[in-house]
Amino acid sequence: AQSVTQLDSQVPVFEEAPVELRCNYSSSVSVYLFWYVQYPNQGLQLLLKYLSGSTLVKGINGFEAEFNKSQTSFHLRKPSVHISDTAEYFCAVSDQEGAGNMLTFGGGTRLMVKP
């Protein structure tokens, strides 16, 4: 079984500042990693994913994340945020050996971008 911990429930930041949303996971097997974004009153949409290969993954809207196997982390970053990035962000992990049947989500981080 795997688990995901998002270390910050809320992250306030000023517009055009950089941001990092932290995600740590635990698993006894190899995993796939994801970040999803949920804008107000909407469902979740995929931001980026790590399946294999390069540990630096680029996603939509200028976001990127880096997989660090030794630290079991998959932190999400953006060099300069916009007001429109205000949303809730979820880190998720699925078990490679289980064919990804169970996608486990973290508790979410609410990013609040202030003008």
Added chain:
Amino acid sequence: EAQVTQNPRYLITVTGKKLTVTCSQNMNHEYMSWYRQDPGLGLRQIYYSMNVEVTDKGDVPEGYKVSRKEKRNFPLILESPSPNQTSLYFCASSLWAGELFFGEGSRLTVL
């Protein structure tokens, strides 16, 4: 347009009154899943289905039922809803479990 459609989007009901939340996808996905979202807990999987007539329990299946008679539909059934099932529910579909397409959510209140 590729989409996952849930109905109803909002529902207020009373304890014990059976209800069904429908979910339909038009992407011919084999995998479908239901999640509930509660503050601070993220999303927790209720049930999932790998294909027609193949369903399995997720993390929090108690109090829920599902069926998968057709590939496109995956309804969530609450036989006897209780207040602790007040939540925001999401249906999702995928070709495989990782890259999910979500519906817009169904907010359920059980009084």
